[in-house]
Amino acid sequence: MTAKGGVQYSKIAEIKGPLVVVDDVENAAFDELVEIETKEGERRLGKVLEVGNGKAIVQVFEGTTGLSISGTSAKFVGKLMEMPVSKEVLGRVFDGLGRPKDGLPDPIADKFIDINGEPMNPEQREYPKDFIQTGVSVIDGMITLVRGQKLPIFSGSGMSHNILAAQIARQANVVGTKDDFAVVFAAIGVQYSEAEYFRRSLEESGALKRSVLFLNTADDPAIERIITPRVALTVAEYLAFDLGMHVLVILTDMTNYAEALREISAAREEVPGRKGYPGYLYTDLSTIYERAGKLNGRKGSVTQVPILSMPSDDITHPIPDLTGYITEGQIVLGRDLFRQGVYPPINILMSLSRLMKDGIGAGSTREDHSEISNQVYDAYSRAQEVRALAGIVGKAGLTDIDLKYMDVGDVFEKEFLTQATDENRTIEETLTILWKIVSKLPKNEITKIKDKYVDQYYQEN
Amino acid sequence: MTDSLLAKSIDKILEKTEKETLVNLENSFSDAKQTLDNSIPKLEQEFDKIISDGKKEADKIEKQIIGSSDLEVRNKQLLTLEIAIDKVFTKALEQIANTTRSADYSNLMKTLLDESTKILSTTKVIVSTNSKDKDLVQSLLSKYPGAELSSETINCLGGVVVKSKDGAMKFDNTLDARIQRLKPLIRKEIATKFGVGN
Structure with missing residues (x-):
């Protein structure tokens, strides 16, 4: 930061959607921060999207409503957008641009960091392999999250993804280490009531102390949503790699982010890609998702759980589709389970954590974790087939063993999947329930678990 | 004869009934013992569950209380610190406003004018300043061909606003604007003096 500011230009050529085109501009830089000042003295922030031929295209974060060509000026600040960071950001609530929203002053900055972050050197990346306990059985037991992983939640409109996100934020922890753990929560384009729910939920559980909240509500300008995840990740990277904390970043809802991107792309008259999203959606999403991981020789880690609601529950929609290419698995919420009143309505058959195998087992969770998880996955899959069969031939037409699998399916959904929103289960409790489910089957049906574990954990009825 | 037979029969029946009753009693006793034995582990499990649930709940409440009170204390500290920083700022600004217009100040104004014309890439500018510095700026402008002093003065601590x-x-390029731009760093410096953020 220098004492020199930038030049203020008052020749506004055009205002188009969220963009302002400034004429006769010299020495502006790509991504440079711009202060737009209205005739009335109101200030808004923006950034340079394009420069050339004496013109600069500025994207105004707070929207261009109320701006007019005459009387509006643009001051090119001479620096990129930065986030002031320090340990004091923990326990604070900010808006989508990183300004305090809790009535407290700006944090005393230890550093000012460019919100676009620096790409992680692939050679310096450390393979993620340490378990994070979320206290949600189905995630810990069957779709385990590991430190440094990016594991999105694919949800649908109206489903309980925000309740799940808040529960994970409250309960998540690293076990078996005394390292500090923090949660960075970025709400992108959520309703006011949801934003309040997140804030209150963390405050009342005492988890706000180790959390940082960024709240961009639905009535905030859509363009701010482009910045919110970047500001949140900048703070997360600082906490992780400067202060050595294990940081879980929850981004909800990335669909709103992609829609803001589409809005800007349309205003820039770019050639639209699938469903009107820009052709660079994949690249843009990767600049967010790839800001997760662990670095060699550094203590901390950044783990990401981005949440996105799939329009019309369509998993082939460009947002979940492209997200799936970048992330390491996915947690899919099922509409059927949601309708049945199951919480969390996670469809395990469509969900997967690609890094789970490295984060579980002896030394991190328990030696039988992988095998019991595989066996339950297999049994639940068979239960679904049996249910479909029962729908055709009726229950009376099923064999004894088929009925046992149906029972497994029921117990799985009622006792394992179903969990209260404030119920924090340890990994031992989760594994005990998994064994209870498997123990509904006769021993000869248990084919994926070593005998020694069956002898040790099988619960005779 | 009949009486003794009757008595014998009664004795037999009594003996049989006694035996049956004893067997039943023994069975009942062993059943009760079995039930009791079986219920002990269940009770123990139930007891352990109640204790562990209670412990969990207690931990949760402890976390809530500690978390919220820690935050409350921290937030009060932040507000107190901010009030102190504001006081330091106000005092510093007062001092700057009352600075005597020495030779050093004149050099500073020249630097500010140089910087401004360089950034705008022209000396054909209109310069505005406060009433205190008007004469000083007027005398410096002779070195900038095409530069004019605005007839209107501005309200600032010092420095200039330069317009094409x-x-x-x-x-x-007023002192106010420069201080404003550096405010986050100055705040940090002040906080460090108070022993915060070292």
Whole structure:
């Protein structure tokens, strides 16, 4: 930061959607921060999207409503957008641009960091392999999250993804280490009531102390949503790699982010890609998702759980589709389970954590974790087939063993999947329930678990 | 004879009934013992569950209380610190406003004018300043061909606002604007003096 500011230009050529085109501009830089000042003295922030031929295209974060060509000026600040960071950001609530929203002053900055972050050197990346306990059985037991992983939640409109996100934020922890753990929560384009729910939920559980909240509500300008995840990740990277904390970043809802991107792309008259999203959606999403991981020789880690609601529950929609290419698995919420009143309505058959195998087992969770998880996955899959069969031939037409699998399916959904929103289960409790489910089957049906574990954990009825 | 037979029969029946009753009693006793034995582990499990649930709940409440009180204390500390920083700022600004216009100050104004014309890439500018510095700026402007002093003064601690003659570009190089730009760093410096953020 220098004492020199930038030049203020008052020749506004055009205002188009969220963009302002400034004429006769010299020495502006790509991504440079711009202060737009209205005739009335109101200030808004923006950034340079394009420069050339004496013109600069500025994207105004707070929207261009109320701006007019005459009387509006643009001051090119001479620096990129930065986030002031320090340990004091923990326990604070900010808006989508990183300004305090809790009535407290700006944090005393230890550093000012460019919100676009620096790409992680692939050679310096450390393979993620340490378990994070979320206290949600189905995630810990069957779709385990590991430190440094990016594991999105694919949800649908109206489903309980925000309740799940808040529960994970409250309960998540690293076990078996005394390292500090923090949660960075970025709400992108959520309703006011949801934003309040997140804030209150963390405050009342005492988890706000180790959390940082960024709240961009639905009535905030859509363009701010482009910045919110970047500001949140900048703070997360600082906490992780400067202060050595294990940081879980929850981004909800990335669909709103992609829609803001589409809005800007349309205003820039770019050639639209699938469903009107820009052709660079994949690249843009990767600049967010790839800001997760662990670095060699550094203590901390950044783990990401981005949440996105799939329009019309369509998993082939460009947002979940492209997200799936970048992330390491996915947690899919099922509409059927949601309708049945199951919480969390996670469809395990469509969900997967690609890094789970490295984060579980002896030394991190328990030696039988992988095998019991595989066996339950297999049994639940068979239960679904049996249910479909029962729908055709009726229950009376099923064999004894088929009925046992149906029972497994029921117990799985009622006792394992179903969990209260404030119920924090340890990994031992989760594994005990998994064994209870498997123990509904006769021993000869248990084919994926070593005998020694069956002898040790099988619960005779 | 009949009486003794009757008595014998009664004795037999009594003996049989006694035996049956004893067997039943023994069975009942062993059943009760079995039930009791079986219920002990269940009770123990139930007891352990109640204790562990209670412990969990207690931990949760402890976390809530500690978390919220820690935050409350921290937030109060932040507000107190901010009040102190504001006081330091106000005092410093007062001192700057009352600075005597020495030779050093004149050099500073020249530097600010140099910087501004360089950034705007022209000396054909209109310069605005406060009433205190008007004469000083007027005397310095002779070195900048095409530069004019605005007839209107501005309200600032010191420094200049430089505008291109066509009004398209403006550069605010007042002390107020420079302080404003550096405020986050100055706040940090002040906080460090108070022993925060070291």
